[in-house]
Amino acid sequence: MMSGITLVGIIIIAGFVLGELADKLNLPKVTGYIIAGILLSPHIAPFVSESFVDDTKIVTNISLSIITFSVGGTLSIAKIKNQGRQILKITLGESIFASLLVMLGFILLSPFLLNINDATYMTVYIPLSLMLGSLAAPTDPTATLAVAHEYKAKGKVMSTIMGVAAFDDAMGLLLFSIAIAIATPFVSSQDIEIGSVALSVVRQLFGAILVGGVVGFIFNKASQHLAKSSEGMMITIIIGFLSLCFGISSYLEVDELLAIMFMGFMVINFNKKQELIFQLLERYTEQLVFILFFTISGMHLDISVLGNVFLVVLLFVILRALGKFTGVLVGARKASREVKKYTAGGLIPQGGIVIGLALMIKYNPVFSSISDEFINIILGATVIHEVIGPVITKLSLKKAGEIE
Secondary structure, three states: OOOHHHHHHHHHHHHHHHHHHHHHOOOOHHHHHHHHHHHOOOOOOOOOOHHHHHOOHHHHHHHHHHHHHHHHOOOOHHHHHHHHHHHHHHHHHHHHHHHHHHHHHHHHHHHHHOOOOOOOHHHHHHHHHHHHHHOOOOOOHHHHHHHHHHHOOOOHHHHHHHHHHHHHHHHHHHHHHHHHHHHHHHHOOOOOOHHHHHHHHHHHHHHHHHHHHHHHHHHHHHHOOOOOOOHHHHHHHHHHHHHHHHHHHHHHOOOHHHHHHHHHHHHHHHOOOHHHHHHHHHHHOHHHHHHHHHHHHHHOOOHHHHHHOHHHHHHHHHHHHHHHHHHHHHHOOOOOHHHHHHOHHHHOOOOOHHHHHHHHHHHOHHHOOOHHHHHHHHHHHHHHHHHHHHHHHHHHHHHOOOOO
16 A cells, blocks of 8 residues: 555645646536545545545544635625625525425435435434435535636626525534534434433534634734734644634534634634735635545545435435525515526535535544445535536526626
8 A cells, every 4th residue: 555645645636637627627626626536535546545534534624624714704794784684585595495305305215215224214314314404505606606707797696696605604504513413312322302402402503602702712812913924824823723623622522613613703703814814725725725625525435335325416416406496586585586586506516515514424433324325425416516506507697697
C-alpha cells in the first residue's frame, strides 16, 4: 500500500484535474471531485486501503467546519431584513415541504426498496427516513451562481433563488440537528419517551448555540487585535477557533456543525472585520478545502452498494423536487407569477453541506447499521443533482425571461 502522504498528493491532483475537466464540460467542478474520489475508492483502486479512508476523518471535519462557518456567514441580520419576509416564507415552504415529502415517502416505501439485515421500522426505517428528510432541504447555490454568471441572468427569479439558497443550508442544518436528536434513541433501541426525546432536541440546539456563541464572542475579541495586513495570522486563528468550537461541542456531545454555524452568525453580525474574514477563507482555502473534501467524500462511495440503492436514490431525487416545487408555490402565494412558477427550478442543485452531514453519520458508530445505505443514497443523489440541477436552472431562468 502507498504511504498516506503520497495518497493525499494523488487525491489533490486527481481532484483538481477531474474538476477542471468537469468545468470544461459545463458541469460543476464538485461533480469532477466526487468522480475522482469514486475512482480512488478502495473498491476500485487497489493501492488505497479502507483504513486510509477511515483515517481521513480529521481532514473532512476541518473542511466541513470551514464550509459550515461560511453557511453561518450568510445569516446576516441586515441581509435578512433587506431580503424581506417573502424570501423567508419561500425558504420555509420549500425546505419544509421537501423534508416532509422525502421523510414520509421513505417511511412508506423504504422497507420495500432497501434490503437491510435485521431491519425494523423503529430501529432502521424511521431514523433513516428522518435523516434523509432533513437532508432534502439544502440547496447548492454555487451551481446556480455559475449558470447565472455564464448567461448573465438578472431579475426577480434569480435574486429570489439566491436569497433562498443562502438561507436553506442553515435551515437544513437545523432540521438535521433535530433529526439526529430524535433518531438516536430509535437506532440505539432505547425506550422511546417523547419527553426525553424533546429534552434531547432542546439540549442539542441550545447547547450548540451556547458553545458557538461563546467561541464566536472570544474569536471576535481576539481578531480585533490583529492588523488587517496580518492575513496569515487571521487564517491561522480562524482555523484554530473552528477546530476548538468543533472539539468542545464534540466533548459536550452537542451538535458540532450547528455550533460552528452559530459561530459564523456571531462573526458576520458582531465582528467589525467580518468581510475580511470571509473573503480570506474564500480566497485562500476554498479551492483546496473543496478538492480534499469532495474527493474524499467520493472515496466513501461503494459502487456495489450503489447498484442496490439506485431506485432509492431516484425516489429521493423525485420526492425532493416535488417538495421544492410545492413548497415554493405555498411560500410564494403573494409573489409574482414568474417567481411562483420558476424559482423552484433553481433550487434543485445539491452538494456541499449535504455530503458533509452524510459523512458525520458515517463516522458516528451509533448509526453503523444504516450509515452505508445513508451515505450511498446521499452521494448518489448529489451526483444526479449536480448534473441535472444546472440544466433545470438554465431552463427555468430562460422561461422566466431572465437570460440574455
